[in-house]
Amino acid sequence: MKAQTIYFARPIQAANAEQWSIAGIEALFKLPFADLLYRAQQTHREHFDPNEVQLSTLLSIKTGGCSEDCGYCPQSAFHSAGVEDRKMLDVAAVVQAAKAAQQAGADRFCMGAAWREPSAEDMQSVVEMVKAVRNLGMETCATLGMLREEHVTQLRAAGLDYYNHNLDTAPEFYGEIISTRDYQDRLDTLERVRRAGINVCSGGIVGMGESLTQRAGLIAQLANMQPYPESVPINNLVKVEGTPLENAEELDPLDFVRTIAVARITMPRARVRLSAGRQQMSDAVQALCFLAGANSIFYGEQLLTTGNPEVERDRTLLDKLGMYPFAEKH
Ligand code: SAM
Ligand code: DTB
Ligand code: SF4
Numbered sequence: 001m002k003a004q005t006i007y008f009a010r011p012i013q014a015a016n017a018e019q020w021s022i023a024g025i026e027a028l029f030k031l032p033f034a035d036l037l038y039r040a041q042q043t044h045r046e047h048f049d050p051n052e053v054q055l056s057t058l059l060s061i062k063t064g065g066c067s068e069d070c071g072y073c074p075q076s077a078f079h080s081a082g083v084e085d086r087k088m089l090d091v092a093a094v095v096q097a098a099k100a101a102q103q104a105g106a107d108r109f110c111m112g113a114a115w116r117e118p119s120a121e122d123m124q125s126v127v128e129m130v131k132a133v134r135n136l137g138m139e140t141c142a143t144l145g146m147l148r149e150e151h152v153t154q155l156r157a158a159g160l161d162y163y164n165h166n167l168d169t170a171p172e173f174y175g176e177i178i179s180t181r182d183y184q185d186r187l188d189t190l191e192r193v194r195r196a197g198i199n200v201c202s203g204g205i206v207g208m209g210e211s212l213t214q215r216a217g218l219i220a221q222l223a224n225m226q227p228y229p230e231s232v233p234i235n236n237l238v239k240v241e242g243t244p245l246e247n248a249e250e251l252d253p254l255d256f257v258r259t260i261a262v263a264r265i266t267m268p269r270a271r272v273r274l275s276a277g278r279q280q281m282s283d284a285v286q287a288l289c290f291l292a293g294a295n296s297i298f299y300g301e302q303l304l305t306t307g308n309p310e311v312e313r314d315r316t317l318l319d320k321l322g323m324y325p326f327a328e329k330h
Contacts, residue, residue: 020223020266025216028262033254037292040261043268044293053290053318054271054326055299056108056141057101061129062088062122063305066114068145070168071177072205074240074305075114081242083305088113091128098133101300104311107327109133110141110164112304116181117146123154130158141201141231146181146189152196162231163193164201170217173210177245190225201231203275206259207251208237215259223266231296232263232270236277238306253285257292264293271296279307283317290321 028036044050065085066075074081098109111129118126122144130140142155143164155163167190168174171183194200202225204218222228236256239246256277263272273296274289281289298308309317318324 016223016226016228016266020220022213022216022220025219025223025262025266026213028265029212029216029258033258036258036261037288040264040293041291043265044295047269048295049329050290050295051321051323052295052326052329053323054108054273054296055106056110056273056296057098057104057106057300058110058112058298058303058308059089059094059097059101060114060302060304061094061111061126062086062113062115064114067116068180069178071244072168072208072237072240074243076243079243081240081305088122088125091125091132094129095132095136098136098138102136102138104300105325105327106138106299107325108139108141108162110143110162110298112143112164113145114304115145117148118144118151123151127154127158130155130160134159134161143201146185147192149192152192152198156196156198160198162199162201164231164233165189165193166203166205166233166235167218167221168204169208169210170214170221172217173208173214177208190229194227199231200225200229201233202229203231203233203235203263203273205235205237205276206256207248207277208245209248215255216262219259219262219266222263228267229270231273232267233273233275233296234259234263234294235275236281238276238280238303240306253281254288256281257285257288260289260294261292273297276303276306276308279309283320286317287321290323 063086064075064083065077069076069078074083101109133140139161141162141164167186174183272294274294301310
């Protein structure tokens with residue numbers, strides 16, 4: 001049997017030399033498509049192998065019944081999206097899922113919970129899960145809602161590599177989508193994660209009815225963090241029946257590609273993840289996203305409660321494009 005490699009997350013700690021203005025980012029969005037993609041490609045190739053993609057597999061360790069009212073989310077107790085409220089998975093079930101993900105080629109395993117914030121009891125199990133998954137030789141990521149000081153300390157001690165907490169949208173649009181916690185709460189959690197020495201994974205959702213300026217505003221918030229996040233998931237809204245955003249206007253796929261390109265240019269060394277919404281995307285649009293600088297995907301048939309492309313479909317797509325998973329190269 002092949003010896004297992006243990007991947008340790010290397011923080012990039014890359015501060016942007018310049019602060020990005022919203023107007024400057026909006027101007028990038030408005031470049032002719034070919035010029036924008038050319039610039040994104042140049043940036044991408046300066047920092048990464050453009051044919052390599054990092055694969056993260058998600059697992060919902062606690063599903064549904066969440067006390068927050070995020071307008072996009074099928075797991076909110078405020079909406080009726082038909083997601084069953086389930087109790088937390090046990091450690092053995094999580095390890096089994098992580099092993100399967102690793103065998104399928106994933107190098108990072110992300111554990112997600114539908115919480116506003118974890119309780120002390122929840123944390124005991126999460127710590128066990130992080131340790132066990134890390135022992136398999138996978139990078140670990142968790143997304144558990146807001147974190148206090150004691151939470152980040154415990155997660156850091158458990159060896160957590162990344163914490164995902166999205167800004168989701170621009171501060172000016174945020175209030176239209178979520179009312180139960182504010183933007184500053186999110187920034188505070190990210191700051192605690194950063195100070196604890198855990199890599200930051202933070203991005204947002206596009207296609208929620210935001211304006212172009214607001215889309216630029218989200219990117220400005222992320223890119224101006226000092227340092228900016230190591231991982232930046234860009235989600236295309238998955239419109240789930242029973243959520244307030246079920247009828248949101250469809251985003252032009254080329255505007256999604258532009259968002260990826262702008263994230264790449266403004267956060268040159270981040271892993272930009274082509275995240276939720278891939279199941280609804282053609283191979284051609286996904287290929288454009290890779291061309292625009294995306295170098296990470298969620299991999300495996302399920303996101304948290306909604307679907308993601310089959311592993312077979314992704315393998316075929318990567319093969320067609322001559323791309324290879326990070327784990328197979330290292
Ligand atoms: N409860 C935790 C929190 O909100 O931080 C962690 C889980 S939450 C589901 C993680 C992220 O998933 C959200 O911040 C949001 O960006 C994304 N998300 C949730 N529902 C989505 C949807 N319908 N379409 C796209 N992204 C979605
Ligand atoms: C992220 O930015 N997207 C993922 C992950 N981080 C946790 C979640 C997407 C969720 C899509 C809706 C669902 O499956 O419930
Ligand atoms: Fe809860 Fe997270 Fe969904 Fe918001 S996004 S309702 S916090 S699970």
